[in-house]
Amino acid sequence: MRKIRKKYDCVEYLSVDAPLDKVERLEDKQSKYIREYVANKEYRIVGTMRRNGFAMGDINRQWSEIAMLIRKKKLDGVVIANMAAVSNSLPEAYRKVGEIVAAGGIVVTVDEGRLCMNIKERV
Secondary structure, three states: OOOOOOOEEEEEEEOOOOOHHHHHHHHHHHHHHHHHHHOOOOEEEEEEEEOOOOOHHHHHHHHHHHHHHHHOOOOOEEEEOOHHHOOOOHHHHHHHHHHHHHOOOEEEEOOOEEEOOOOOOOO
């Protein structure tokens, strides 16, 4: 008997550092890269959020919106190409993954796989 895997509803987050005239084309290319990865996995893309060449402050705001949607049970997680696309330092990457995990979601990157923080809380 085959085991049925649960499909996680995720939003794809597209983020590239490039001149503004090339951003849309490169984000579309990144979307294709993400969707090819997700095709045979237990993740389903139900929406897209684009950086559109904005600064890191806007990325943080969008990331908080994703966490809010996860808390409201409208999403299960986020899929990105790699963590370098949304963070510029290791502590910031941990903070962003922690924000999504604390909301009850998952973070999946095409390059690094599923990121999780297996920290046991004291009761």
